Amino acid sequence: MYAIETTDLTKRYGSTTAVEELDLAIPEGVVYGFLGPNGAGKTTTMRMLTTLTTPTEGSAAIAGHSIGSRDDVVDHIGYLPEEPPLYDELTGREQLDYIAGLRDVPAEQSDERIGSLLDRFDLAADADDRISTYSKGMKQKTGIIQALLHEPDVVFLDEPTSGLDPRAARTVRNTIAELVAGDTTVFLSTHILPVVAELANEVGVLYEGSLVAEGPPDALTERMETGEESTLEDVFLEVTGGQEDAAPEHE
Amino acid sequence: MSESGWLRHGLRIGVVEFRRTARGMRRHKGRLALLVLGVGGWSLMIAGLGVLFAEPLRSLDTPIALPAAARGAVALAWVFGVYIVGQRVLSQHSHVEGEAGMLTTVSARSIATGLVIAELFRASSYLLAPVLVVTGLVVSVFGTPLGLATIPLAAGLFALTAAVVGSGLGYAGALLVARSRFVARYKTIIGVAIMTVVFGGYAAVVFLVPGELGIGPALLAWLPVGWYVDLAAIGSPLTFSTSRVAGVLIATLAVLGVGGWAIERLTTALWFADPVEPTRDEADADDAASATATTTRTDTDTATRTDTGSTGGDGALTAALGRFEAMIPASASRPTRRVAAKALVRTWRNPSRLTILLTPVVIAVVSVFNAAQFGAALAVAPVAIVLLLPWLAGATFGLNPFGDEGAVLPATLTGGISGRAFVRGLALPGLVAGLPLTIVLTLAAGWFSPYSPLAVASLAVLGGVLVVAAVALAPVIGMRIPRFSTFSVRGSRDVVPPSITAGIVYTIVLVGPGVVAAVALVVPALLRGVLAALGSGLVPFVLRWLGDRGVPLVTVPAGWFEGLGPAIRGLATIEVRAVGYALPLFLLLVGGFIAYHAAARRFGTYEIT
Numbered sequence: 114m115y116a117i118e119t120t121d122l123t124k125r126y127g128s129t130t131a132v133e134e135l136d137l138a139i140p141e142g143v144v145y146g147f148l149g150p151n152g153a154g155k156t157t158t159m160r161m162l163t164t165l166t167t168p169t170e171g172s173a174a175i176a177g178h179s180i181g182s183r184d185d186v187v188d189h190i191g192y193l194p195e196e197p198p199l200y201d202e203l204t205g206r207e208q209l210d211y212i213a214g215l216r217d218v219p220a221e222q223s224d225e226r227i228g229s230l231l232d233r234f235d236l237a238a239d240a241d242d243r244i245s246t247y248s249k250g251m252k253q254k255t256g257i258i259q260a261l262l263h264e265p266d267v268v269f270l271d272e273p274t275s276g277l278d279p280r281a282a283r284t285v286r287n288t289i290a291e292l293v294a295g296d297t298t299v300f301l302s303t304h305i306l307p308v309v310a311e312l313a314n315e316v317g318v319l320y321e322g323s324l325v326a327e328g329p330p331d332a333l334t335e336r337m338e339t340g341e342e343s344t345l346e347d348v349f350l351e352v353t354g355g356q357e358d359a360a361p362e363h364e
Numbered sequence: 365m366s367e368s369g370w371l372r373h374g375l376r377i378g379v380v381e382f383r384r385t386a387r388g389m390r391r392h393k394g395r396l397a398l399l400v401l402g403v404g405g406w407s408l409m410i411a412g413l414g415v416l417f418a419e420p421l422r423s424l425d426t427p428i429a430l431p432a433a434a435r436g437a438v439a440l441a442w443v444f445g446v447y448i449v450g451q452r453v454l455s456q457h458s459h460v461e462g463e464a465g466m467l468t469t470v471s472a473r474s475i476a477t478g479l480v481i482a483e484l485f486r487a488s489s490y491l492l493a494p495v496l497v498v499t500g501l502v503v504s505v506f507g508t509p510l511g512l513a514t515i516p517l518a519a520g521l522f523a524l525t526a527a528v529v530g531s532g533l534g535y536a537g538a539l540l541v542a543r544s545r546f547v548a549r550y551k552t553i554i555g556v557a558i559m560t561v562v563f564g565g566y567a568a569v570v571f572l573v574p575g576e577l578g579i580g581p582a583l584l585a586w587l588p589v590g591w592y593v594d595l596a597a598i599g600s601p602l603t604f605s606t607s608r609v610a611g612v613l614i615a616t617l618a619v620l621g622v623g624g625w626a627i628e629r630l631t632t633a634l635w636f637a638d639p640v641e642p643t644r645d646e647a648d649a650d651d652a653a654s655a656t657a658t659t660t661r662t663d664t665d666t667a668t669r670t671d672t673g674s675t676g677g678d679g680a681l682t683a684a685l686g687r688f689e690a691m692i693p694a695s696a697s698r699p700t701r702r703v704a705a706k707a708l709v710r711t712w713r714n715p716s717r718l719t720i721l722l723t724p725v726v727i728a729v730v731s732v733f734n735a736a737q738f739g740a741a742l743a744v745a746p747v748a749i750v751l752l753l754p755w756l757a758g759a760t761f762g763l764n765p766f767g768d769e770g771a772v773l774p775a776t777l778t779g780g781i782s783g784r785a786f787v788r789g790l791a792l793p794g795l796v797a798g799l800p801l802t803i804v805l806t807l808a809a810g811w812f813s814p815y816s817p818l819a820v821a822s823l824a825v826l827g828g829v830l831v832v833a834a835v836a837l838a839p840v841i842g843m844r845i846p847r848f849s850t851f852s853v854r855g856s857r858d859v860v861p862p863s864i865t866a867g868i869v870y871t872i873v874l875v876g877p878g879v880v881a882a883v884a885l886v887v888p889a890l891l892r893g894v895l896a897a898l899g900s901g902l903v904p905f906v907l908r909w910l911g912d913r914g915v916p917l918v919t920v921p922a923g924w925f926e927g928l929g930p931a932i933r934g935l936a937t938i939e940v941r942a943v944g945y946a947l948p949l950f951l952l953l954v955g956g957f958i959a960y961h962a963a964a965r966r967f968g969t970y971e972i973t
Contacts, residue, residue: 126973163774165777165778166971167971183777183778183968183969186778187780192778194771194775196771198771198774198776199772200772202714203681204680204684207684209680210679210702211702211705212775214681214698214699214701214702215702215780215781216779217697217781
């Protein structure tokens with residue numbers, strides 16, 4: 114069984130096609146790096162996979178559960194959107210308690226998990242301050258904790274290291290590595306290519322709604338026939354048609 | 365210190381701030397329409413009255429003595445204006461947009477001047493048309509061209525001083541909230557107390573029968589701000605006092621000088637202050653103050669912190685409610701209790717979310733006081749309570765569920781909570797607070813009313829049913845007509861109020877049946893008369909009008925309705941009472957039940973586009 118499986122997944126808004134016939138088969142316990150330029154359809158794809166948007170055509174399943182049924186899927190997923198979903202008026206601890214309560218995580222478990230994750234992300238000292246006073250990085254870390262609280266099978270992370278200082282970014286990368294070691298699947302959308310290169314087992318590049326490249330990072334970089342040592346950035350620029358703008362030295 | 369040209373910079377800031385407000389209004393067509401209707405209607409009413417009484421006014425013996433009550437009324441309006449400006453500054457405009465950039469570009473004095481000017485412009489957008497109408501009327505009726513200068517001058521100085529004093533008080537309040545943990549923690553209660561005192565005092569002066577308790581507008585005639593009417597009266601047949609004109613001009617200069625000085629100091633202290641953290645315990649005060657050296661911290665702060673926070677995680681949100689925790693029944697499921705607790709905590713900590721609810725409160729209070737002038741306040745009060753409190757119980761927490769969630773909406777929708785649990789969580793605070801409050805206050809007001817005990821008890825039952833219906837109807841209407849755009853144009857703490865359309869629909873479906881049931885109880889003859897007039901008058905008229913224009917199959921039903929009127933008039937009072945009361949109650953209960961399930965379904969299927 115795949116953690117994420119999609120068949121001809123398509124989303125149209127009127128005459129505009131945001132995502133076209135996307136086929137994915139992502140096994141359990143891997144980090145899938147989801148790349149693409151702005152407007153490629155990454156967020157729409159994540160919204161469809163998290164049941165927040167209904168596909169126009171095609172189908173998808175998360176941990177074997179069809180995305181057609183939100184009730185079936187939500188227990189298996191954690192989602193961190195690009196803007197951390199937090200209430201300014203609550204404290205960090207209250208926010209996490211709220212989400213744990215929504216998911217009906219037993220009180221003792223949620224207490225322990227919240228405490229442990231706050232410690233891991235170096236947020237324990239600030240947990241009783243209001244989120245309105247948090248920095249961008251603190252909000253991002255609270256959002257990540259929130260997505261992991263119920264120990265989901267599949268975690269969707271949209272730019273999880275955005276706005277984090279190097280120490281916090283390292284904590285996130287370590288956390289992702291630990292999650293995968295525990296058989297959690299991480300669907301990682303980011304523009305920070307070194308993070309994908311370091312963590313991802315598989316990479317998919319979305320361009321204008323279509324998957325234009327997919328495979329392990331090493332295999333993708335080997336595919337490049339530039340005659341020089343290539344990187345994931347070179348692959349990204351090549352398949353998304355931006356090589357000449359971003360890398361003038363290769364001209 | 366201020367730079368040279370601070371007044372010019374302030375003017376530019378004021379113009380830009382006002383332009384942003386105007387553009388924000390243009391984006392919200394409903395609010396713009398209400399503003400145009402309100403200001404236009406007010407101006408037309410003044411113009412109409414002026415035209416109507418032009419001849420009698422011309423024929424008055426001159427000079428006309430200016431009564432003390434006129435000066436007192438102007439002073440009272442000024443005090444009211446100060447309160448409104450102060451409240452607006454405190455809740456919405458105590459900081460300039462892009463504060464860090466602005467404070468490193470121009471002086472605090474320039475920014476403060478700009479914000480006061482912007483507030484003056486906003487007030488002018490409400491006052492300009494009525495002032496022009498009054499000026500035109502006075503000049504044309506009394507033939508006094510000097511009024512072209514004195515009336516706008518008096519009105520302008522009136523608005524300017526009110527804006528300066530109101531702004532000063534608003535900034536003082538904001539500084540208190542920023543500096544005092546006690547004020548920050550209890551700002552909602554303090555705000556409600558101040559509002560009660562101001563509106564209570566205003567209502568006592570305006571609405572109590574003159575002479576009763578010795579209170580009336582003339583009581584405030586000694587205040588120099590009331591003497592603007594003397595300034596406006598120069599050149600008219602009204603006898604103005606020269607010494608009062610001089611007095612009000614001196615008072616204006618004093619207000620501008622002292623007020624400007626105070627505002628500069630208050631804003632400097634406010635904008636460069638270290639805000640307190642109201643959620644921290646007193647023992648943590650020093651820690652918190654140093655930790656929140658700026659309103660929003662940097663990531664470096666976090667990295668160097670040590671763990672001194674508490675470790676108790678379970679119930680942190682419910683614990684934040686303090687003694688209000690009792691409002692959430694323990695028998696409710698955990699997800700439901702969390703949704704209810706979150707709604708209460710957010711409302712308590714950001715009471716500006718309630719701003720939108722002031723409108724119906726003001727309408728209800730004004731209705732009662734208007735009725736007081738006709739000696740009917742005791743009869744109107746229980747009905748107003750029965751309609752207003754349930755409206756508030758539903759609207760406070762449930763009229764914009766998706767918009768209220770804001771950026772958290774994706775997490776809530778995928779949070780594993782069922783639609784029913786979510787809707788119950790939204791309904792719980794309104795139900796638990798609204799039900800006893802409505803019943804107790806209705807019975808209390810009914811005790812002093814002219815109604816029979818049975819009618820009062822029936823009103824209380826109606827209030828209870830309305831609360832139940834309100835907390836079920838509001839979420840489904842809010843989910844069907846959500847609003848995600850913010851109310852004001854600044855800052856991250858913007859309020860996302862319900863959409864005006866949702867508010868209108870909610871009011872019609874809730875208050876409509878409520879009014880019918882209440883009228884059936886207390887004035888059944890009125891309901892019978894209205895229904896008979898609608899049945900035999902308006903409906904057949906419309907149907908025949910449509911029939912004359914070729915719409916088929918409407919003429920015959922028109923005849924049926926014409927026969928309906930006499931039948932309705934022939935109904936016994938007890939029949940009107942029974943049917944007029946029971947039918948709306950039944951519809952409200954059935955409608956509420958359907959709405960609850962529809963809201964739960966809507967939550968489960970809502971998509972983010």
